[in-house]
Amino acid sequence: MLSERQLNIFSLLVHLYTETGVPVGSNTLMNGGIKASSATIRNDLVKLEELELIQKVHSSSGRVPSAEGYRFYIDHLMKPSHVSxxxxxxxxxxxxxxxxxxxxxxxxxxxxxxxxxxxxxxxxxxxxKERKLTSFKIIPLNSHQLIAVIVTDKGYVKSQVFTVPEEVSSSDIEKMINIINDRLIGKSLLTVYHQLRTEIPLILQRYFTNSSHMLLLFEDVFHQVFDxxxxxxxxxxxxxxxxxxxxxxxxxxxxxxxxxxxxxxxxxxxxxxxxxxxxxxxxxxxxxxxxxxxxxxxxxxxxxxxxxxxxxxxxxxxxxxxxxxxxxxxxxxxxxxxxxxxxxxxxxx
Missing domain, CATH: 3.30.450.40 (GAF domain)
Known part of the structure:
Protein backbone atom coordinates (compact mmCIF):
# COMPACT_ATOMS: atom_id res chain seq x y z
CA MET A 1 0.00 0.00 0.00
CA LEU A 2 1.48 3.31 -1.06
CA SER A 3 1.08 6.48 0.96
CA GLU A 4 -0.31 9.62 -0.62
CA ARG A 5 3.20 11.13 -0.73
CA GLN A 6 4.62 8.04 -2.45
CA LEU A 7 1.84 8.15 -5.01
CA ASN A 8 2.57 11.84 -5.64
CA ILE A 9 6.30 11.11 -5.97
CA PHE A 10 5.66 8.27 -8.41
CA SER A 11 3.18 10.26 -10.49
CA LEU A 12 5.53 13.23 -10.70
CA LEU A 13 8.46 10.96 -11.58
CA VAL A 14 6.53 9.44 -14.49
CA HIS A 15 5.45 12.89 -15.67
CA LEU A 16 8.97 14.34 -15.52
CA TYR A 17 10.62 11.37 -17.21
CA THR A 18 8.11 11.11 -20.05
CA GLU A 19 8.40 14.84 -20.68
CA THR A 20 12.22 15.09 -20.57
CA GLY A 21 13.63 11.59 -21.03
CA VAL A 22 16.04 12.31 -18.15
CA PRO A 23 16.19 9.94 -15.12
CA VAL A 24 14.65 11.62 -12.07
CA GLY A 25 16.40 12.10 -8.71
CA SER A 26 15.26 13.32 -5.28
CA ASN A 27 16.35 16.95 -5.85
CA THR A 28 14.39 17.13 -9.08
CA LEU A 29 11.31 15.84 -7.27
CA MET A 30 11.76 18.43 -4.51
CA ASN A 31 12.04 21.18 -7.11
CA GLY A 32 8.95 19.73 -8.80
CA GLY A 33 6.82 20.36 -5.73
CA ILE A 34 7.18 17.36 -3.40
CA LYS A 35 6.99 18.74 0.17
CA ALA A 36 9.54 16.49 1.89
CA SER A 37 13.25 16.37 2.58
CA SER A 38 15.67 14.86 0.12
CA ALA A 39 16.31 11.95 2.52
CA THR A 40 12.59 11.20 2.86
CA ILE A 41 12.13 11.26 -0.89
CA ARG A 42 15.08 8.90 -1.35
CA ASN A 43 13.51 6.48 1.13
CA ASP A 44 10.25 6.61 -0.79
CA LEU A 45 12.12 5.99 -4.05
CA VAL A 46 13.65 2.87 -2.49
CA LYS A 47 10.15 1.70 -1.55
CA LEU A 48 8.90 2.28 -5.11
CA GLU A 49 11.92 0.42 -6.43
CA GLU A 50 11.24 -2.54 -4.13
CA LEU A 51 7.71 -2.66 -5.54
CA GLU A 52 9.27 -2.71 -9.05
CA LEU A 53 7.40 0.41 -10.11
CA ILE A 54 10.66 2.24 -10.86
CA GLN A 55 14.22 1.20 -11.61
CA LYS A 56 17.63 2.77 -11.21
CA VAL A 57 19.70 3.71 -14.23
CA HIS A 58 23.27 2.47 -13.83
CA SER A 59 24.85 5.58 -15.32
CA SER A 60 22.83 7.93 -13.14
CA SER A 61 21.53 8.32 -9.61
CA GLY A 62 18.07 8.97 -11.04
CA ARG A 63 15.21 6.52 -11.52
CA VAL A 64 12.91 5.77 -14.43
CA PRO A 65 9.53 3.99 -14.52
CA SER A 66 9.51 0.24 -15.20
CA ALA A 67 7.01 -1.46 -17.53
CA GLU A 68 5.04 -2.47 -14.40
CA GLY A 69 5.24 1.13 -13.24
CA TYR A 70 3.79 2.47 -16.46
CA ARG A 71 0.97 -0.06 -16.20
CA PHE A 72 0.20 1.02 -12.63
CA TYR A 73 0.33 4.69 -13.64
CA ILE A 74 -2.03 4.19 -16.59
CA ASP A 75 -4.51 2.09 -14.62
CA HIS A 76 -4.63 4.16 -11.42
CA LEU A 77 -3.14 7.63 -11.79
CA MET A 78 -3.20 8.87 -15.37
CA LYS A 79 -5.69 11.47 -16.54
CA PRO A 80 -5.82 12.45 -20.22
CA SER A 81 -4.36 15.92 -20.73
CA HIS A 82 -6.49 18.81 -21.91
CA VAL A 83 -6.08 19.53 -25.61
CA SER A 84 -5.87 23.24 -26.37
CA LYS A 129 -19.37 -5.21 -44.70
CA GLU A 130 -22.22 -3.12 -46.10
CA ARG A 131 -20.42 -1.53 -49.03
CA LYS A 132 -21.68 -2.25 -52.52
CA LEU A 133 -19.70 -2.59 -55.72
CA THR A 134 -20.86 0.30 -57.95
CA SER A 135 -18.26 0.51 -60.72
CA PHE A 136 -15.54 -1.60 -62.31
CA LYS A 137 -13.16 -0.46 -65.04
CA ILE A 138 -10.17 -1.96 -66.82
CA ILE A 139 -7.51 0.35 -68.24
CA PRO A 140 -4.81 -1.23 -70.46
CA LEU A 141 -1.24 -0.17 -69.75
CA ASN A 142 0.49 -2.37 -72.32
CA SER A 143 0.10 -5.82 -73.86
CA HIS A 144 0.76 -7.55 -70.54
CA GLN A 145 -0.49 -5.19 -67.82
CA LEU A 146 -3.83 -3.66 -66.89
CA ILE A 147 -5.18 -1.38 -64.17
CA ALA A 148 -8.36 -2.47 -62.43
CA VAL A 149 -10.35 0.38 -60.85
CA ILE A 150 -13.02 -0.65 -58.35
CA VAL A 151 -15.46 1.82 -56.79
CA THR A 152 -17.98 1.22 -53.98
CA ASP A 153 -21.01 3.20 -52.90
CA LYS A 154 -19.31 4.50 -49.76
CA GLY A 155 -16.83 6.51 -51.78
CA TYR A 156 -13.99 4.00 -51.67
CA VAL A 157 -11.82 3.72 -54.76
CA LYS A 158 -9.29 0.93 -55.23
CA SER A 159 -6.90 0.62 -58.14
CA GLN A 160 -4.36 -2.10 -58.83
CA VAL A 161 -1.91 -2.94 -61.59
CA PHE A 162 -1.84 -6.61 -62.47
CA THR A 163 -0.13 -8.76 -65.08
CA VAL A 164 -2.27 -10.69 -67.54
CA PRO A 165 -1.27 -14.35 -68.04
CA GLU A 166 -0.20 -15.19 -71.59
CA GLU A 167 -3.10 -17.64 -71.84
CA VAL A 168 -5.62 -14.78 -71.38
CA SER A 169 -6.55 -12.84 -74.52
CA SER A 170 -8.06 -9.37 -74.91
CA SER A 171 -11.40 -10.96 -75.75
CA ASP A 172 -11.19 -12.91 -72.49
CA ILE A 173 -10.75 -9.60 -70.65
CA GLU A 174 -13.85 -8.19 -72.36
CA LYS A 175 -15.85 -11.25 -71.29
CA MET A 176 -14.53 -10.77 -67.76
CA ILE A 177 -15.72 -7.16 -67.67
CA ASN A 178 -19.16 -8.20 -68.95
CA ILE A 179 -19.49 -10.92 -66.31
CA ILE A 180 -18.57 -8.47 -63.54
CA ASN A 181 -21.00 -5.83 -64.82
CA ASP A 182 -23.81 -8.36 -65.24
CA ARG A 183 -23.30 -10.42 -62.10
CA LEU A 184 -21.53 -8.30 -59.48
CA ILE A 185 -22.23 -4.58 -59.92
CA GLY A 186 -24.74 -3.36 -57.34
CA LYS A 187 -24.09 -6.27 -54.99
CA SER A 188 -22.70 -5.91 -51.47
CA LEU A 189 -19.03 -6.82 -51.09
CA LEU A 190 -20.00 -9.76 -48.91
CA THR A 191 -22.22 -11.05 -51.72
CA VAL A 192 -19.43 -10.48 -54.25
CA TYR A 193 -17.03 -12.36 -51.98
CA HIS A 194 -19.48 -15.27 -51.75
CA GLN A 195 -20.20 -15.36 -55.50
CA LEU A 196 -16.50 -15.40 -56.36
CA ARG A 197 -16.29 -18.68 -54.45
CA THR A 198 -19.53 -20.28 -55.63
CA GLU A 199 -21.27 -18.96 -58.75
CA ILE A 200 -18.40 -17.29 -60.65
CA PRO A 201 -16.16 -20.40 -60.98
CA LEU A 202 -19.09 -22.27 -62.60
CA ILE A 203 -19.70 -19.39 -65.02
CA LEU A 204 -16.02 -19.26 -65.94
CA GLN A 205 -16.02 -22.98 -66.75
CA ARG A 206 -18.90 -22.36 -69.11
CA TYR A 207 -17.33 -19.42 -70.99
CA PHE A 208 -13.58 -20.08 -70.88
CA THR A 209 -11.40 -23.02 -71.84
CA ASN A 210 -8.73 -21.54 -69.50
CA SER A 211 -11.13 -21.09 -66.58
CA SER A 212 -8.46 -21.71 -63.91
CA HIS A 213 -6.37 -18.80 -65.22
CA MET A 214 -9.43 -16.55 -65.35
CA LEU A 215 -10.39 -17.46 -61.79
CA LEU A 216 -6.91 -16.51 -60.58
CA LEU A 217 -7.27 -13.23 -62.46
CA PHE A 218 -10.63 -12.54 -60.80
CA GLU A 219 -9.13 -13.23 -57.39
CA ASP A 220 -6.14 -10.97 -58.12
CA VAL A 221 -8.43 -8.12 -59.15
CA PHE A 222 -10.74 -8.34 -56.13
CA HIS A 223 -8.26 -9.45 -53.49
CA GLN A 224 -7.44 -5.92 -52.31
CA VAL A 225 -11.12 -5.00 -51.93
CA PHE A 226 -11.65 -7.60 -49.25
CA ASP A 227 -8.37 -6.89 -47.49
Whole structure:
Protein backbone atom coordinates (compact mmCIF):
# COMPACT_ATOMS: atom_id res chain seq x y z
CA MET A 1 0.00 0.00 0.00
CA LEU A 2 1.48 3.31 -1.06
CA SER A 3 1.08 6.48 0.96
CA GLU A 4 -0.31 9.62 -0.62
CA ARG A 5 3.20 11.13 -0.73
CA GLN A 6 4.62 8.04 -2.45
CA LEU A 7 1.84 8.15 -5.01
CA ASN A 8 2.57 11.84 -5.64
CA ILE A 9 6.30 11.11 -5.97
CA PHE A 10 5.66 8.27 -8.41
CA SER A 11 3.18 10.26 -10.49
CA LEU A 12 5.53 13.23 -10.70
CA LEU A 13 8.46 10.96 -11.58
CA VAL A 14 6.53 9.44 -14.49
CA HIS A 15 5.45 12.89 -15.67
CA LEU A 16 8.97 14.34 -15.52
CA TYR A 17 10.62 11.37 -17.21
CA THR A 18 8.11 11.11 -20.05
CA GLU A 19 8.40 14.84 -20.68
CA THR A 20 12.22 15.09 -20.57
CA GLY A 21 13.63 11.59 -21.03
CA VAL A 22 16.04 12.31 -18.15
CA PRO A 23 16.19 9.94 -15.12
CA VAL A 24 14.65 11.62 -12.07
CA GLY A 25 16.40 12.10 -8.71
CA SER A 26 15.26 13.32 -5.28
CA ASN A 27 16.35 16.95 -5.85
CA THR A 28 14.39 17.13 -9.08
CA LEU A 29 11.31 15.84 -7.27
CA MET A 30 11.76 18.43 -4.51
CA ASN A 31 12.04 21.18 -7.11
CA GLY A 32 8.95 19.73 -8.80
CA GLY A 33 6.82 20.36 -5.73
CA ILE A 34 7.18 17.36 -3.40
CA LYS A 35 6.99 18.74 0.17
CA ALA A 36 9.54 16.49 1.89
CA SER A 37 13.25 16.37 2.58
CA SER A 38 15.67 14.86 0.12
CA ALA A 39 16.31 11.95 2.52
CA THR A 40 12.59 11.20 2.86
CA ILE A 41 12.13 11.26 -0.89
CA ARG A 42 15.08 8.90 -1.35
CA ASN A 43 13.51 6.48 1.13
CA ASP A 44 10.25 6.61 -0.79
CA LEU A 45 12.12 5.99 -4.05
CA VAL A 46 13.65 2.87 -2.49
CA LYS A 47 10.15 1.70 -1.55
CA LEU A 48 8.90 2.28 -5.11
CA GLU A 49 11.92 0.42 -6.43
CA GLU A 50 11.24 -2.54 -4.13
CA LEU A 51 7.71 -2.66 -5.54
CA GLU A 52 9.27 -2.71 -9.05
CA LEU A 53 7.40 0.41 -10.11
CA ILE A 54 10.66 2.24 -10.86
CA GLN A 55 14.22 1.20 -11.61
CA LYS A 56 17.63 2.77 -11.21
CA VAL A 57 19.70 3.71 -14.23
CA HIS A 58 23.27 2.47 -13.83
CA SER A 59 24.85 5.58 -15.32
CA SER A 60 22.83 7.93 -13.14
CA SER A 61 21.53 8.32 -9.61
CA GLY A 62 18.07 8.97 -11.04
CA ARG A 63 15.21 6.52 -11.52
CA VAL A 64 12.91 5.77 -14.43
CA PRO A 65 9.53 3.99 -14.52
CA SER A 66 9.51 0.24 -15.20
CA ALA A 67 7.01 -1.46 -17.53
CA GLU A 68 5.04 -2.47 -14.40
CA GLY A 69 5.24 1.13 -13.24
CA TYR A 70 3.79 2.47 -16.46
CA ARG A 71 0.97 -0.06 -16.20
CA PHE A 72 0.20 1.02 -12.63
CA TYR A 73 0.33 4.69 -13.64
CA ILE A 74 -2.03 4.19 -16.59
CA ASP A 75 -4.51 2.09 -14.62
CA HIS A 76 -4.63 4.16 -11.42
CA LEU A 77 -3.14 7.63 -11.79
CA MET A 78 -3.20 8.87 -15.37
CA LYS A 79 -5.69 11.47 -16.54
CA PRO A 80 -5.82 12.45 -20.22
CA SER A 81 -4.36 15.92 -20.73
CA HIS A 82 -6.49 18.81 -21.91
CA VAL A 83 -6.08 19.53 -25.61
CA SER A 84 -5.87 23.24 -26.37
CA UNK A 85 -8.15 25.00 -28.83
CA UNK A 86 -5.08 25.78 -30.95
CA UNK A 87 -4.26 22.07 -31.24
CA UNK A 88 -7.88 21.22 -32.10
CA UNK A 89 -7.87 23.93 -34.74
CA UNK A 90 -4.61 22.52 -36.14
CA UNK A 91 -6.23 19.09 -36.50
CA UNK A 92 -9.29 20.55 -38.24
CA UNK A 93 -7.15 22.62 -40.60
CA UNK A 94 -5.11 19.53 -41.48
CA UNK A 95 -8.29 17.73 -42.55
CA UNK A 96 -9.57 20.77 -44.44
CA UNK A 97 -8.95 19.80 -48.06
CA UNK A 98 -10.82 18.18 -50.95
CA UNK A 99 -10.93 14.40 -51.15
CA UNK A 100 -11.74 12.34 -54.24
CA UNK A 101 -12.37 9.16 -52.23
CA UNK A 102 -13.20 8.19 -48.66
CA UNK A 103 -10.05 6.13 -48.25
CA UNK A 104 -8.02 9.30 -48.89
CA UNK A 105 -9.37 10.68 -45.61
CA UNK A 106 -8.32 7.50 -43.78
CA UNK A 107 -4.85 7.71 -45.31
CA UNK A 108 -4.46 11.41 -44.52
CA UNK A 109 -5.57 10.84 -40.92
CA UNK A 110 -2.57 8.55 -40.33
CA UNK A 111 -0.19 11.24 -41.60
CA UNK A 112 -1.80 13.98 -39.50
CA UNK A 113 -1.64 11.86 -36.34
CA UNK A 114 1.98 10.94 -37.00
CA UNK A 115 2.92 14.57 -37.60
CA UNK A 116 1.19 15.64 -34.38
CA UNK A 117 2.98 13.09 -32.19
CA UNK A 118 6.21 12.14 -34.02
CA UNK A 119 5.25 8.49 -33.49
CA UNK A 120 4.20 5.81 -35.98
CA UNK A 121 0.48 6.12 -36.72
CA UNK A 122 -2.01 3.62 -38.13
CA UNK A 123 -5.48 4.25 -39.50
CA UNK A 124 -8.14 1.70 -40.41
CA UNK A 125 -11.39 2.90 -41.92
CA UNK A 126 -14.99 1.91 -41.07
CA UNK A 127 -15.99 -1.69 -41.74
CA UNK A 128 -16.54 -2.76 -45.36
CA LYS A 129 -19.37 -5.21 -44.70
CA GLU A 130 -22.22 -3.12 -46.10
CA ARG A 131 -20.42 -1.53 -49.03
CA LYS A 132 -21.68 -2.25 -52.52
CA LEU A 133 -19.70 -2.59 -55.72
CA THR A 134 -20.86 0.30 -57.95
CA SER A 135 -18.26 0.51 -60.72
CA PHE A 136 -15.54 -1.60 -62.31
CA LYS A 137 -13.16 -0.46 -65.04
CA ILE A 138 -10.17 -1.96 -66.82
CA ILE A 139 -7.51 0.35 -68.24
CA PRO A 140 -4.81 -1.23 -70.46
CA LEU A 141 -1.24 -0.17 -69.75
CA ASN A 142 0.49 -2.37 -72.32
CA SER A 143 0.10 -5.82 -73.86
CA HIS A 144 0.76 -7.55 -70.54
CA GLN A 145 -0.49 -5.19 -67.82
CA LEU A 146 -3.83 -3.66 -66.89
CA ILE A 147 -5.18 -1.38 -64.17
CA ALA A 148 -8.36 -2.47 -62.43
CA VAL A 149 -10.35 0.38 -60.85
CA ILE A 150 -13.02 -0.65 -58.35
CA VAL A 151 -15.46 1.82 -56.79
CA THR A 152 -17.98 1.22 -53.98
CA ASP A 153 -21.01 3.20 -52.90
CA LYS A 154 -19.31 4.50 -49.76
CA GLY A 155 -16.83 6.51 -51.78
CA TYR A 156 -13.99 4.00 -51.67
CA VAL A 157 -11.82 3.72 -54.76
CA LYS A 158 -9.29 0.93 -55.23
CA SER A 159 -6.90 0.62 -58.14
CA GLN A 160 -4.36 -2.10 -58.83
CA VAL A 161 -1.91 -2.94 -61.59
CA PHE A 162 -1.84 -6.61 -62.47
CA THR A 163 -0.13 -8.76 -65.08
CA VAL A 164 -2.27 -10.69 -67.54
CA PRO A 165 -1.27 -14.35 -68.04
CA GLU A 166 -0.20 -15.19 -71.59
CA GLU A 167 -3.10 -17.64 -71.84
CA VAL A 168 -5.62 -14.78 -71.38
CA SER A 169 -6.55 -12.84 -74.52
CA SER A 170 -8.06 -9.37 -74.91
CA SER A 171 -11.40 -10.96 -75.75
CA ASP A 172 -11.19 -12.91 -72.49
CA ILE A 173 -10.75 -9.60 -70.65
CA GLU A 174 -13.85 -8.19 -72.36
CA LYS A 175 -15.85 -11.25 -71.29
CA MET A 176 -14.53 -10.77 -67.76
CA ILE A 177 -15.72 -7.16 -67.67
CA ASN A 178 -19.16 -8.20 -68.95
CA ILE A 179 -19.49 -10.92 -66.31
CA ILE A 180 -18.57 -8.47 -63.54
CA ASN A 181 -21.00 -5.83 -64.82
CA ASP A 182 -23.81 -8.36 -65.24
CA ARG A 183 -23.30 -10.42 -62.10
CA LEU A 184 -21.53 -8.30 -59.48
CA ILE A 185 -22.23 -4.58 -59.92
CA GLY A 186 -24.74 -3.36 -57.34
CA LYS A 187 -24.09 -6.27 -54.99
CA SER A 188 -22.70 -5.91 -51.47
CA LEU A 189 -19.03 -6.82 -51.09
CA LEU A 190 -20.00 -9.76 -48.91
CA THR A 191 -22.22 -11.05 -51.72
CA VAL A 192 -19.43 -10.48 -54.25
CA TYR A 193 -17.03 -12.36 -51.98
CA HIS A 194 -19.48 -15.27 -51.75
CA GLN A 195 -20.20 -15.36 -55.50
CA LEU A 196 -16.50 -15.40 -56.36
CA ARG A 197 -16.29 -18.68 -54.45
CA THR A 198 -19.53 -20.28 -55.63
CA GLU A 199 -21.27 -18.96 -58.75
CA ILE A 200 -18.40 -17.29 -60.65
CA PRO A 201 -16.16 -20.40 -60.98
CA LEU A 202 -19.09 -22.27 -62.60
CA ILE A 203 -19.70 -19.39 -65.02
CA LEU A 204 -16.02 -19.26 -65.94
CA GLN A 205 -16.02 -22.98 -66.75
CA ARG A 206 -18.90 -22.36 -69.11
CA TYR A 207 -17.33 -19.42 -70.99
CA PHE A 208 -13.58 -20.08 -70.88
CA THR A 209 -11.40 -23.02 -71.84
CA ASN A 210 -8.73 -21.54 -69.50
CA SER A 211 -11.13 -21.09 -66.58
CA SER A 212 -8.46 -21.71 -63.91
CA HIS A 213 -6.37 -18.80 -65.22
CA MET A 214 -9.43 -16.55 -65.35
CA LEU A 215 -10.39 -17.46 -61.79
CA LEU A 216 -6.91 -16.51 -60.58
CA LEU A 217 -7.27 -13.23 -62.46
CA PHE A 218 -10.63 -12.54 -60.80
CA GLU A 219 -9.13 -13.23 -57.39
CA ASP A 220 -6.14 -10.97 -58.12
CA VAL A 221 -8.43 -8.12 -59.15
CA PHE A 222 -10.74 -8.34 -56.13
CA HIS A 223 -8.26 -9.45 -53.49
CA GLN A 224 -7.44 -5.92 -52.31
CA VAL A 225 -11.12 -5.00 -51.93
CA PHE A 226 -11.65 -7.60 -49.25
CA ASP A 227 -8.37 -6.89 -47.49
CA UNK A 228 -8.78 -4.23 -44.86
CA UNK A 229 -6.49 -1.36 -45.80
CA UNK A 230 -4.39 -0.17 -42.89
CA UNK A 231 -2.59 3.08 -43.61
CA UNK A 232 0.76 3.59 -41.91
CA UNK A 233 2.59 6.88 -41.51
CA UNK A 234 5.80 7.82 -39.72
CA UNK A 235 7.37 4.37 -39.66
CA UNK A 236 10.82 5.93 -39.64
CA UNK A 237 9.96 7.91 -36.48
CA UNK A 238 10.85 4.83 -34.43
CA UNK A 239 14.50 5.54 -35.26
CA UNK A 240 14.32 8.86 -33.40
CA UNK A 241 14.55 7.17 -30.00
CA UNK A 242 17.02 4.72 -28.47
CA UNK A 243 14.63 1.77 -28.73
CA UNK A 244 16.63 -0.59 -30.90
CA UNK A 245 20.08 -1.98 -30.16
CA UNK A 246 20.82 -2.36 -33.88
CA UNK A 247 19.28 -1.60 -37.26
CA UNK A 248 18.21 -5.22 -37.80
CA UNK A 249 15.73 -4.92 -34.92
CA UNK A 250 14.22 -1.82 -36.51
CA UNK A 251 13.96 -3.58 -39.88
CA UNK A 252 12.11 -6.47 -38.26
CA UNK A 253 9.55 -4.11 -36.70
CA UNK A 254 9.27 -2.11 -39.92
CA UNK A 255 8.49 -5.27 -41.89
CA UNK A 256 5.48 -5.79 -39.62
CA UNK A 257 3.89 -2.66 -41.12
CA UNK A 258 3.46 -4.42 -44.50
CA UNK A 259 1.82 -7.54 -43.05
CA UNK A 260 -1.87 -6.58 -43.11
CA UNK A 261 -3.10 -9.65 -41.26
CA UNK A 262 -0.63 -9.39 -38.36
CA UNK A 263 -1.01 -5.62 -38.19
CA UNK A 264 -4.79 -5.84 -38.09
CA UNK A 265 -4.64 -8.29 -35.17
CA UNK A 266 -2.22 -5.98 -33.39
CA UNK A 267 -4.04 -2.66 -33.68
CA UNK A 268 -7.73 -3.60 -33.47
CA UNK A 269 -8.65 -2.94 -29.80
CA UNK A 270 -10.42 -5.57 -27.72
CA UNK A 271 -12.84 -3.00 -26.34
CA UNK A 272 -14.36 0.35 -27.24
CA UNK A 273 -12.56 3.57 -26.41
CA UNK A 274 -8.83 4.01 -25.88
CA UNK A 275 -6.65 1.02 -25.04
CA UNK A 276 -2.95 1.11 -24.06
CA UNK A 277 -0.64 -1.90 -24.27
CA UNK A 278 2.93 -1.81 -23.01
CA UNK A 279 5.84 -3.92 -24.19
CA UNK A 280 5.26 -7.62 -23.57
CA UNK A 281 1.51 -7.06 -23.31
CA UNK A 282 1.52 -7.10 -27.13
CA UNK A 283 2.86 -10.69 -27.14
CA UNK A 284 5.55 -9.81 -29.66
CA UNK A 285 9.24 -9.79 -28.69
CA UNK A 286 9.94 -7.22 -31.40
CA UNK A 287 7.72 -4.72 -29.56
CA UNK A 288 9.01 -5.30 -26.02
CA UNK A 289 10.38 -1.74 -25.77
CA UNK A 290 7.36 -0.10 -27.37
CA UNK A 291 3.85 0.91 -26.39
CA UNK A 292 0.71 0.91 -28.51
CA UNK A 293 -2.25 3.23 -28.01
CA UNK A 294 -5.35 2.23 -29.98
CA UNK A 295 -8.75 3.89 -30.20
CA UNK A 296 -11.93 2.86 -31.99
CA UNK A 297 -14.34 5.43 -33.38
CA UNK A 298 -17.87 5.15 -34.70
CA UNK A 299 -19.18 6.59 -37.96
CA UNK A 300 -22.98 6.59 -37.92
CA UNK A 301 -24.46 3.94 -40.25
CA UNK A 302 -21.02 3.10 -41.64
CA UNK A 303 -19.35 1.06 -38.89
CA UNK A 304 -16.28 1.42 -36.71
CA UNK A 305 -12.75 2.49 -37.55
CA UNK A 306 -9.48 2.41 -35.62
CA UNK A 307 -6.54 4.74 -35.12
CA UNK A 308 -3.36 3.72 -33.31
CA UNK A 309 0.05 5.04 -32.27
CA UNK A 310 3.23 3.03 -31.76
CA UNK A 311 6.07 4.65 -29.82
CA UNK A 312 8.56 4.16 -27.00
CA UNK A 313 7.34 3.00 -23.58
CA UNK A 314 8.51 6.40 -22.30
CA UNK A 315 5.86 8.28 -24.31
CA UNK A 316 3.80 10.90 -22.49
CA UNK A 317 0.68 8.81 -21.96
CA UNK A 318 -1.53 11.54 -20.54
CA UNK A 319 -0.72 13.95 -23.36
CA UNK A 320 -1.03 11.35 -26.15
CA UNK A 321 -4.24 9.86 -24.73
CA UNK A 322 -5.84 13.30 -24.57
CA UNK A 323 -4.82 13.96 -28.17
CA UNK A 324 -6.06 10.58 -29.42
CA UNK A 325 -9.45 11.13 -27.74
CA UNK A 326 -9.89 14.43 -29.56
CA UNK A 327 -8.47 13.14 -32.84
CA UNK A 328 -10.78 10.13 -33.12
CA UNK A 329 -13.81 12.38 -32.58
CA UNK A 330 -12.62 14.86 -35.22
CA UNK A 331 -11.97 12.03 -37.69
CA UNK A 332 -15.41 10.54 -37.04
CA UNK A 333 -17.13 13.89 -37.59
CA UNK A 334 -15.13 14.54 -40.75
CA UNK A 335 -16.03 11.14 -42.20
CA UNK A 336 -19.71 11.61 -41.34
CA UNK A 337 -19.67 14.98 -43.10
CA UNK A 338 -18.01 13.38 -46.12
CA UNK A 339 -20.62 10.60 -46.26
CA UNK A 340 -23.40 13.19 -46.06
CA UNK A 341 -21.91 15.07 -48.99
CA UNK A 342 -21.76 11.83 -50.98
CA UNK A 343 -25.41 11.16 -50.17
CA UNK A 344 -26.41 14.67 -51.23
CA UNK A 345 -24.50 14.45 -54.52
CA UNK A 346 -26.02 11.04 -55.27
CA UNK A 347 -29.57 12.26 -54.56
CA UNK A 348 -29.13 15.39 -56.68
CA UNK A 349 -27.79 13.35 -59.57
Missing amino acids: LNEIDRIRQSFNRKYSATNEIIEVSAKILSDLTNYTAFSLGPEV EQIYVSGGMNLLNSDIFSDISEFKSVYSLFTDTERLSKLIVPSEAGVEIRIGNEMNNKLLSNLSLITASYDVSEHGNGVIALLGPTSMSYSKVTGLVNVFKNELSEHLESHYRSLGNSNSSS
